Amino acid sequence: MADQPKIADQQTQQSSPAKLILAIFLTPIFVIGLILFLVWLGLHPHFPSFHIQNFSVPGLDQLNGFRSANITFNVTVRNPNRSTWIYYESIDGSVHYKDQKVGVVMPLLYSFNQPPKNTTILQQVFGGTVTMPSANNHRWMEIMNDRTEGTVKFSLQLASIIQFKKSIWDRRHHRMHADCDVEVGPDGLIVPSSVHDGCPVNLR
Template sequence: MSESPSCCQCCTSFIFTLGLTSLFMWLSLRPSSPSFYIQNFYAPALNNTTNTTGATINTTISIDFKIKNTNKDKRVYYDALNITLYYPQNQSIPVGNTSVPEFQQGHHKTASKPVTVQPVEISWEDAVKNVSSNGTVRFTVYLATSVRYKIIWWITRRHRMKVHVDVNVDKQGKQIEEKHIKLKSAAHDGGSHRPSFSGLSAFFFVLLTVW
């Protein structure tokens, strides 16, 4: 005569199953941070093929951003993208800034956001000399925003993001990198800005502890 499972065995089995279910839900619902790239970067003042002596210097810089929502089933809501430009001679003071209005992005979609930074306040004469003697000059682009994710019918809280990248510019005023340049998390922000679900994580931890 076979013995029926004990109450303890049933509880253990139930908790284990619930824990696995919680883990699956956490992995499936956890969103991935969007990816930011620079497709084109153009500083016309550094283009020595078009500038002539006595011509008015164009102190603007054009940047074309590509933004990818890598989530297959999650919509992303972006607050305004705040873009700040630095020049290496003085990294503590921004030389220009602009912004992109808030927008939303469907799952697995890519958006193109061109911007113009104006005026860019650097010594353009010195910059032209540097690019002529060294072949390139470098700018640093910072992008800061907050994002929310729509998961089924639920919209998450805001997750702050700050990313940056160095862009090397040649004598034609264009970025020397042929491929898209990916912006990476700013070092002082502690690395990745991958969102987390603290409540679900704590619940899963308690289940494992009890089990």
């Protein structure tokens, strides 16, 4: 029984050099991997970001319905990258109430290059292309019910083909889609809680 501690000590002494060699071998690999990951985070292009600044649907307080409206909006588009430009072939826009498209503009903005750390303003009026549900339409009744409850939710959808320029990681063309949910009050004006809201962006 007295020999058992000695055997354990010998096994510990034999395993210690092996652990040291393993640590010396793995540490540089871990450090190099960490450095590469940080470089990837710094150079990998980030999606553009969209934020709602203003949105209004004049005439929403007309209880008897209406067939057309001038929907106005203001959205900022931000390139968050430090050194990568973003090229947009164009940006198309449409406004939806639930599953019904009530307005579309193609394009909102023609092709352009957005520099790094730049913010572009999309400001547009959906004029003759807007068709709201009429008073006898069930969608209009839903709008009026929402209005009675305090807010009406619309969706401003923005689409484009984009490319990250001066990026060593990604030179492909992507289909970009931003979906901006925005709520307006009974007067058709954007509610404060929707101002500066970010829009989820998907790339394919």
